[in-house]
Amino acid sequence: MVSSTFNERGADVGRRAALISGASFAGLATAYGLNRLGYQVTVVEAAAGLRRGGTPVDIEGETIAILEQMGLVELVRAKALPSRRFEFKNADNTTLGSIGVSGDQASEVRYEIHRDDLLDILFGAVANDVEVLFGRSISSLDEQAESVSVTLNDGKRRDVALMVGCDGNRSNTRRLVFGNGDQFTYFLGGYFFLKVVPETGLVAADTSEVFRAPGRMAMLNGYDDRTDIGFGFRTDAEIAYDYRDRAQQRRLIQQRCGDLGWKVPDMLASVAGDDDFYFDRINQIRMPCWSRGRVVLVGDAGYCVSPLAGLGGSMAIIGAGRLAAALERFPDDHASAFRHYEDELRPFVEQIQQRAADEGMSTMCPADEAELAARDREIAAGHMGW
Template structure:
């Protein structure tokens, strides 16, 4: 039975047919492993194509091991970016502390790859084996003992043995299955803006620079042909804004950063008036369980570390790999597989989330004078934990 027959809903559920919601790192990696395990995989994505843009992804530790098992590490290495230097700057552009990232430093191999390149590698690995359906989302989910029924945005309804929510930190799957996503959101006390523009000449290629004053941070990432412009600010509580209103979000950044020194005026000038940028609160997704019946979550949908931490791609690949291992150990028992997946991965997720919530945020943009003094003390000692 083909995937398209399963999608037609004209026949009983095929025991090996599964649905993946979301075609980013978590969805593509999960689809890869499910296909390898012998499932008939359909991926649905609300966007008209792969969601491109964004900052590069760090590949290290367990992520490297999993990509090797997938047979994709050589393709990743072929697209690896040159080593970069990360520097903290003061208002006069003097360096307060810096470090270099090398492919094989003391912490083990570490690579950086453009987000779009990693998407292409993962998508290429499932091409022809997995059914990808864009411009489609799930609007209703009904779980029965023997199957999951999914109603799609085109009005059609289809049945699957299992459903995997891989649709990001604002996961629609999570909302449909577990309820309002706000109950699972842990606000980390700030907001972050990111825009990728052509090379600005504001810093050398293959380098990153950060400037901060209490409660505000400006970051530049330089590459051969582009520059990432980033701003972050701290707040005592959440602010009201419309996540669909790009004009409002631009004004938030302009109002909070106008008048600041360093390279900030030039950064603001490069923001432009288009809507091709990312703005969101800095938050994590924390859930007591990632699974319910025949449905489980992978990556940011279940355990977003924080968009600010830059670990989403790695955590998605690790999550998909760990889930595949659990399904391989329990091939005929999805409940046991989902339990093993969660029990094995949760300690690691909580450790990474805790580190991101404290060390990364306080180091990159201290909230007050006390945190600023502690950051400067660490920089003077060479303790740069980012």
């Protein structure tokens, strides 16, 4: 595996301009890397501030090495959550099998950290060194021979040497550069709902519980001060819904999961009437190429692995580190750098995507009684395969 790098470069490096779309994990880590390589970096974020909320992030392997190079691993370790136990339950709340154990200290080789804490750590690492513009998005891109002309939604134009799209699964950069529609979306056959609420008493701290029925699932993640409540369901094809209509999305969850039993009635009561939740199809982004000209994609914008992989945050940071390594190796040749970045990272991305598609959905949301029974047997035997 080729290592990532954020090494400091000398003061004689020219301050070439780079623009990053998205103040995400990918965007902030990329901003750090490009700034260290001598670029004058601007990050534009469509939201009014950092996009907060969501489930904790697992940090391990190459991601830890990158954070060490950034000088941030101690900050991550200080915010790391205790070790977590993951339990599969039946309708009577009997534990069918479990992964991991509870403990007082986080693992030395794997950390779980609240998403907002990691976001704050990454933002703090760049806030004094790069320009961050909230409430701004990209309206158009026009590539010239030696630059990209970027027009923002306020009408102002920036001419930059590199443009990096770090703007997520529904990337505006990807749409502007590679085309409209869902041509790069790989639908995994289901939908997922997630809401973070104050501690509910439904699950112990430092414990996750999952209950599954054919084609459906319910999940609880317990922490000292909050609970993640999740629901998932399978569909044969994508369903039509208005992404702005939160009441409609709550009704979908009630219709699909309301009769599940287990702890579901109390879970639904805990999320009722509040529009601050996540609901979306379970999908991946699979592209034949992650760059075009002077524009390159990092993280979910180019290669979303889906929530089933459990590696979205780590993959964003790994992608940022790999891009920085490639640009350092080819400092005056962005085309070679982008090609090297993709050639080195794509096999790992495709491996994770395939594992999530083949095993993740089957484990978390079995399609039918036969698949559920087979997965239950594997869980009881301690053979997770996922």
